Amino acid sequence: MTELELRDLRKTYRSRGRPPVEAVRGLDLLLRSGELLGLLGPSGCGKSTTLRMIAGLETVTGGDILVGGAPVTHLPAQRRNMGVAFENYALYPPLTVAENLAFGLKARGRRADADRRVAEMAERIGLTPLLDARPAGLSSGQKQRVALARALIREPDVLLLDEPLSHLDAAQRDTTRRELKRIQRDLGHTTILVTHDQEEALSLADRIAVMRDGVIQQLGTPYEIYDHPATVFVADFVGEPAINLLPATATADGHAARLSDVLELPLPVRAEAGRELIVGVRPEDWSLTGADGLPARVLAHEPLPESGLATLDLAGVDRPVTVLTGPDVRLAHDERVRLTADPRLTHVFDAATGESLR
Ligand SMILES: Nc1ncnc2c1ncn2[C@@H]1O[C@H](COP(=O)(O)OP(=O)(O)OP(=O)(O)O)[C@@H](O)[C@H]1O
Ligand SMILES: [Mg+2]
Structure with missing residues (x-):
């Protein structure tokens, strides 16, 4: 059982010669164990920055990140037990798809059942025919599914997905989305999903957070957000x-x-x-x-x-x-x-x- 909590989380990017950018300006959020939160908002509102801070890929300017009640704010990424699939999927080029999937498992000393789990996950995400291929030979949609499978296979406490299906065509996105929801529900990952696809967010998420300029404008169930938008911005942003x-x-x-x-x-x-x-x-x-x-x-x-x-x-x-x-x-x-x-x-x-x- 793993809750994820953000307390007044902040990020200011500072680079010499440029004014500081307040990308995230005080996020407070409590995700229940197994909950899937859809994070929506216009380009530049701070979605990826938020996910990167939670994953430990970006330092925090202020506030705290707690997993299961324990602060992880300053832990290195590899000690946070989070599954991460971002848009720029970093697969290991010399390894096959199967080896890419098994990599995290073997590193954790689970070699014995790694092969079985790789085969199982490949089947669920439709990667079985690609297991012997190397990343260079894959389409961007295929790479994205490998990245997703690799995040899921580790059975992490927290799953962080940043536009994980953006390169898939409509049909693949539909099936992968459904499988993702099934796996997420079966295994009870506490999940944050960033997407530009409102239909994706409305159909997958237990709750949705609509972000603007580094703050959450509204947090609620898809119905609450759609039927009772708290601001003009949310009303305008959600709905097509x-x-x-x-x-x-x-x-x-x-x-x-x-x-x-x-x-x-x-x-x-x-x-x-x-x-x-x-x-x-x-x-x-x-x-x-x-x-x-x-x-x-x-x-x-x-x-x-x-x-x-x-x-x-x-x-x-x-x-x-x-x-x-x-x-x-x-x-x-x-x-x-x-x-x-x-x-x-x-x-x-x-x-x-x-x-x-x-
Ligand atoms: N490494 C960085 N250095 C400086 N500024 C950055 C850096 N990364 C992001 N920013 C700025 O921080 C703000 C938030 O960026 P972020 O990538 O989190 O937005 P986003 O919501 O993920 O947008 P998108 O929907 O386009 O992916 C933007 O103004 C962006 O220009
Ligand atoms: Mg982004």
Whole structure:
């Protein structure tokens, strides 16, 4: 049973002649034993730096890292018992795939059962036909799967995966992702997975942390993050196609948001009269029914495999609104429609702070 805890973890990169870069600015995080945390955030927000510090590949500027309650903050990487698969998989070029996989095991004096475990892991990750190949002869997707298998085979306390499937094609990514989840669950690795692929994070993770500028903006289950984004940033970052974010002002009675001179949207919470807001409605949360909806004009409608995506113009609103439609809906250019949003599914943020009003 291995908990992973970060306490006020910090990293400032300093290089001569350049201003310091505060890459990680005080992370507090407690992962339960066996939990899989998805770490999401835009490029440069500090995801890899965080993983490298936990792995012991980067020094820490401040704070602590605890594994099973014991600090490992200043232990060398090889004494942390962590499985690491980063995007730039460092395989040993002179060794075969099988030898690469066995390397960590043999170093730990488990030669006896190493061959059996290598064969077993190769089978699970689809590497059996490649066991005698050398890294130079592998595609980047194949190398990535070797790196993943090598991280898993050591049965580490903590598994740190930084974009581990980024070089795989869609089909391979699907099967490898499923196998990864199965192994992770079977063996109970406490895991942090960094990915740019939201679908990957939402489908694999027990909880998701959304990072921005070196801090965690929100930590929660995939449902919490998606259904109750704590900030405009999180609402905008999670979800594809992206949420509609519309500047608005609370009406005099505070029960609606004025989107333009002629349009109001009912609010799920009461806002102070005149307060500047950002109202968020996900494309799938609009409906095109109801005679008293907002009047809108169709700019475009593109069919998607299982639905359709409409772009609409709302009178007096300066940005187009996207709406997910049913697969059988047909909308013509310039067609007039009425748009309603269920207030229970409408998100409201303070325009100044970006924080949710709920
Ligand atoms: N070795 C380094 N020296 C100086 N600055 C660095 C170093 N490594 C990262 N940085 C800076 O620290 C910040 C965080 O970088 P990091 O690689 O952790 O981001 P990331 O979230 O992993 O981004 P990406 O999604 O692009 O991989 C960035 O501003 C980056 O430029
Ligand atoms: Mg990175």
